[in-house]
Amino acid sequence: MAHHKVKKGELIKAGRVQVLLDTFYARNEPTIIRTLDATTRLFLRLRARPVLRLLSRMLGVVFSTGEVVTTERALRFIDAISVLDTTEIAVGPCMCQKALNRRKGSYLKDMVVLYGAEAYKHAYPAEYEHVTPERARALLREFHDEGLIPTFFACLRSEGWIYAICNCESEICFPFRAHQAAGAVMYAGPDTVELNLDGCIGCGTCVDRCHFAANTMVENRSRVDLSRCYGCGLCVATCQGQARTMMARQGYRRRYYPLDLVGDAAI
Ligand code: SF4
Ligand code: SF4
Numbered sequence: 001m002a003h004h005k006v007k008k009g010e011l012i013k014a015g016r017v018q019v020l021l022d023t024f025y026a027r028n029e030p031t032i033i034r035t036l037d038a039t040t041r042l043f044l045r046l047r048a049r050p051v052l053r054l055l056s057r058m059l060g061v062v063f064s065t066g067e068v069v070t071t072e073r074a075l076r077f078i079d080a081i082s083v084l085d086t087t088e089i090a091v092g093p094c095m096c097q098k099a100l101n102r103r104k105g106s107y108l109k110d111m112v113v114l115y116g117a118e119a120y121k122h123a124y125p126a127e128y129e130h131v132t133p134e135r136a137r138a139l140l141r142e143f144h145d146e147g148l149i150p151t152f153f154a155c156l157r158s159e160g161w162i163y164a165i166c167n168c169e170s171e172i173c174f175p176f177r178a179h180q181a182a183g184a185v186m187y188a189g190p191d192t193v194e195l196n197l198d199g200c201i202g203c204g205t206c207v208d209r210c211h212f213a214a215n216t217m218v219e220n221r222s223r224v225d226l227s228r229c230y231g232c233g234l235c236v237a238t239c240q241g242q243a244r245t246m247m248a249r250q251g252y253r254r255r256y257y258p259l260d261l262v263g264d265a266a267i
Pocket of ligand 2: 209210211213214224228232233234235
C-alpha cells in the first residue's frame with residue numbers, strides 16, 4: 001500500500017524512491033547515531049567547537065533535523081492524517097536509547113508517520129507497531145505528562161520529508177545534545193511561552209520542566225528568556241499559578257512543521 005507525504009499543505013502519495021531511501025536511513029540510524037555521538041564527543045574533547053558547528057550545519061542540510069512543537073500541534077497533525085489508512089502511524093523504540101544502549105523513561109516513543117511508518121516497519125518489522133490515531137493521541141498525551149518534547153523530524157529540512165514525531169528528552173537524546181553542542185539540529189517551533197507575572201506563585205516548577213533552560217527564578221518569581229524558548233509548551237500545563245500560556249512566536253522562521261496542513265490557528 002502506498003504511503004503519503006506532505007506537499008504544500010496536502011497529503012500526496014510518496015514515491016518508492018523516497019520510501020526506499022528512508023528505509024535505508026532507518027536501518028542505518030543506530031550506526032549513524034553512534035558514529036555522530038562519538039564524533040561529537042571527540043570534537044568537544046579537542047575543544048574544536050567551531051569545526052563541530054560547521055559539520056553540524058553541513059550534515060543538517062541532508063540528515064534528519066527537528067522542529068519543536070507543542071503537544072497540541074502534534075495532536076492536530078495526527079487529526080490531519082487520521083483520514084489515511086491506519087498503517088500510516090507506527091510506534092517503535094527510541095533510536096537514541098537503542099543505539100547508545102541507554103534507558104531513561106519511556107522506550108517505545110518513536111512515532112513514525114506517513115511514508116516513515118512504512119520505512120521503519122520495513123526496517124524493523126518486529127519492533128515497530130502500527131497504532132490507530134486514537135492510540136497515537138493517547139501516547140502523545142502520556143509523553144507530554146512525562147515531560148518529553150514533541151519534535152517533528154524531517155530530512156532535507158523539507159515538510160515533504162517529515163517522517164517522525166520524536167518525543168525527546170535532554171539526557172540521552174542525541175539530536176538534543178548535538179544541538180546544545182553545535183546547533184543546527186533542533187529548531188524552535190511556531191509558538192513561544194507568554195508569562196503573566198501576576199499569576200506566578202514562585203513554585204519553580206517551570207525551571208525543572210524546561211529542557212532548554214529558558215526559565216530562571218529571580219526574587220522568587222519566574223523569569224523567561226524567550227530566545228531560549230523552543231515552544232514545546234511543557235511548562236504551561238504544570239504551572240501551578242496558571243501564569244503561563246502559549247502565543248505565536250514573533251519572527252517565526254518556518255522550517256517544515258506543516259502549518260498549511262494542520263491549520264495555523266493559535267494554540
Ligand atoms: S511554574 Fe508558574 S507559578 Fe511556578 S514559578 Fe513558574 S511561572 Fe511561577
Ligand atoms: S519555556 Fe516552556 S515552552 Fe519554552 S521551551 Fe521551556 S518548557 Fe518549552
